[in-house]
Each structure stands twice: as structure tokens, then as C-alpha cells.
Amino acid sequence: MIKAGDPRSLGVPSSEARLHFGTELQELGGGPRRRLLMVGDEPAFELSFYCGTCPLLFRRLETASEKVSLESMQERLTGALDDPDDRGVIDAFGALLPEGEYLPLLLSVEPRLITPGKEGDYFSGEQVTTWGIDQFWGLPEYPHTPYYRTFETAVDADAHLYEFVVPMVPPTWNERERVKEYVALMEQGTVPTAVAISTLDVCQPALGLGDDPSAHWGLTHFLLDGHHKLEAAATAGRPVLLLSLLTLGESLAGAEDCARLPALRARPRSARATGT
Template sequence: MLIRCDEPRRLGVPDPEARVRFETEQREGGGWPGRRVLVVDGEPAFELSHWCGTCPLLFRRLVTATQKLSLEDVRERLTGTLAAPGDGGVFDAFGALLPEGEYLPVLLRVEPRLVIPGREGDYFSGEQVDTWGIDQFWGLPEYPHTPYYRTFETAVGSSAHLYEFVVPLVPPTWNERERVEEYVELMGRGAVPTAVAVSTLDVCEPAIGFGDDQSQHWGLTHFLLDGHHKLEAAATAGCPVQLLSLLALGEGLADAEQCARLPALRAQPRSARKTGA
């Protein structure tokens, strides 16, 4: 459910001061650009979709992904429901963790479903294989090296589909059990707490088809800054949680027109992609 989407805002700090930033690694000797990565506290945390846009959608946790972020100053405010993205200074507080740039603030209500790679509901061994087939070198689907949450999907058109993911910076097994149980109890009483994420929109389409469903994949990926315990609790209890997404414009594989379509797409009813649709 889309609650509210505000106008894009410029926020953030100079890159060297940002605790979270997006980088493209450079190959030795020049040539083609290297990996796109999400960097947390100076360490590459996730490998992202390849810059070409024809390779499969990707968020792959790296061995240096060991940090999660939260801000004590707004912790109490996020225990409850936000009416707007900027309520209680939340937008600006988390903006100070990010590199300077344009961000689209989107406030959502989601019902997360925890997915284990390779098991039922896994995008990488399901919908992605339907379009790209398995990796031609490894003979296997892509593997994200992390559990993640699926929250929404909808049609972009007859040959394009939006898939939404919430990606914890560290696995749910690292969460404190007592805090998860506290949120389960809180949600059982009707509370809808708020998580915060920095997000990217990647639009990927294969240049050569090895799958049965040749379609364009719009991947809306939310990397959790705050809310690891809340998302696990919501998935456990089958309850909704709010998600404040700070969509980093210009950092994903989507142009301005595609990003501008996102609020309307996110307001559509949920619908699954039918293979060969």
C-alpha cells in the first residue's frame, strides 16, 4: 500500500562523510567499469546489478557486510506510525547517513514475507530464471547470499513487471530474539512501527533470451537502515509494517521517466507475473 510520496529532495553529506554510499569499482588498467556496490562504513556490503542493464537483477551480500545502522535519536518515533515521510525529523536524520544527492521519499505499508534463497518464493530461482535462465557458466541461478523479504509486485505492462524486495544489511539470525518478540507482541496489539531504507530502482532486460518469459524486470530494492527486528517480527506475525523508502535517484539502473512512474506503479493492486504473459 502506498501511503504517500513527496517531491524529490536533495539531502545527504559529502561522499567521504557518508556512512552509506553507492560506488562503481574501477578495474586495474582501466577498461570496463567494475562492480556496482553498496558501501557501509567504508566496506563493500552488497554487489548490485551490473551497470549494463542486460544482466540479471542482483543484490548479493559480501563477506564484509557486518554492520547495520540505526539512530537512537529517532528510535522512539519509529516505534509508531508515521503520517508523512518527514514526520519527527526522520527523513533528515537518516539523510545525514547518505551521500549528497536527490532522493524520492516514499512511505509504504508492507506485509513482508521472509524468503530463503533456493526455497519456495525465491525470486532468483523463480521469476529470474524464467527470464534469464540459469547462469551459463555456473549452471545455477544467481545466489544473493542472504535471506530477504518480498513485499509487493505488479505489472508495468504486458512485457514488464515490478518486483519489490526489502534486504537486511545483516541476516535475521543476527537479530536479538527479545527485541523481535517485543515487536511481535506490539504488533499483536495493533501497532504498526516504521522501518527506514535507502532504495534503488534497477530496470533490467536480457539482451539474449535463455528463459521462457522474455520480459523487463523492474527491481525496487530497499536496503534496511533501521528496522531489522521490525521486519522479522512482521514476517513472523503476519502483520504490516511501515517502510520509509529514500529512493536514491541516479544510483539505480533506471532513468528519470522510469523513476517518475514508480509512485503510480506502487499504488496499483498487487499482481503476480504469469510466465509468457
């Protein structure tokens, strides 16, 4: 954690926003409607279900095929920002977002690229420990995308914070030469800045299907700018700055939970003990 700004109103009407949140439309008599992150008119990610007792989720959908960024900000974001209330950057990206209240956070992250089902995967690790496997499929949740793990810490004895950075498209779609350029810059001491719209979802199981019934606070950053930077940082083992615009109205967390986030994110990193 470097700095936190004050909550502020950003964005344009949802119908005009490049990126917005929505609920899936279903026919009469259909099942529960999915909570979605939309890019234009297309659903890009399925998010944690509204009930708050289902497992934490960010699942990339087949229609997620575009990055969301502003090319005009590339040069400015190559260097480090020092103020989460930098109005030029925030307002520029705010033009992409649905109107609402956002909490700006400037974070230092050291990303670790995770492949679902392999070492370090939250969905087949910590989530299974708490929720067990999916009762229908007999498998862990599957996000359908590689993602980055960056931070975790205890909230209290019964809750743990997990932080993720989610690319809008897989890292394999990145341009190899641009990744190499950023790796070279980082090895010379440059700390680039990425930008994300973020959600805080607080989820806790209602049924004792797992071994650890603790609540999971999922701080999930969806990249607006920085796909090449995050991959380069993970490759080089270097930090990158992340300007997070946390949506307060679309998160599955109360106002008090969101208000605690800057202090929680400033704590030392701490993995959750297992077998308790």
C-alpha cells in the first residue's frame, strides 16, 4: 500500500460506459441470474454471486476478447504515479467506467502468474479448503483464465483477504517484444504503473462443506491498462504500481468493509494457516 485517496464520483451513464456491471437476462422460470462485468454489450466475466455465501469468482467468458485501455495514457503510465488522487489519470479512465463512487488506491504489487489447476491456484487450493468442491461438477471452480496473485493478509481470526489481478485477455495474447521492453526497463529500475477497476467481494460459506469456514475477502483488480507490464513484472520478479479504482457500489461488501481496506492492504503479507 502506498496511498489511498478519498472516495469520489466518476464515470458516465452505464449505457455510455465502455465497461460496466450487469445482470444476465434470463427467460421466465430460468435459474439464478449471473452477476457480470461487461465490455460494451458483451459479457466478459462472471463474478461472485449476489448471495455472499457462494464461492468467490471471476470467470472469463467466451465473449471476453478485448482489452480496455486508453492509448493516450501509455507514456504517462510508464513512469510511477505518486498520488492516487491524480485527477488527470483518474478522470481519463473514468470516461471508460459506469458512473458511481470509487475509492482510488495506489498499490505496489509483486505479481505471480497463476495457471488454474496448478501450483498456487486459489480456486483449487484455499477456496476448496473453505467451500469444498462444486457439488454438481465434483471439481473446484475454474476461472478460465490465467491470473496474478499479489497479496494476502488476515482480516481477523475468521476472515482472510486475497488479492488478484485479472487480465482482460490471457497473457499469451500479449506482444512478446513489448513484454521484453518492459522487462528491460524494470531491470534498469523503472517501476511502471498499471490501472484497474476493482471489486471487493466478501464471501462466506453457509454450509460446512469445507474444513475452514472463514470468510474470504476477494480484492480483484481487472486491468484497464498494464497487460504487458504485469506479465513483465511477473517474469522479472519486479514490482509494479497499480492504481486501483475500487467500485463501492458494485462490490459485495458493506461500506464499513470497504473503509477498512486501506488499513488491511497496509498490513504485512500473511498466508492463511491451513489445517485449523
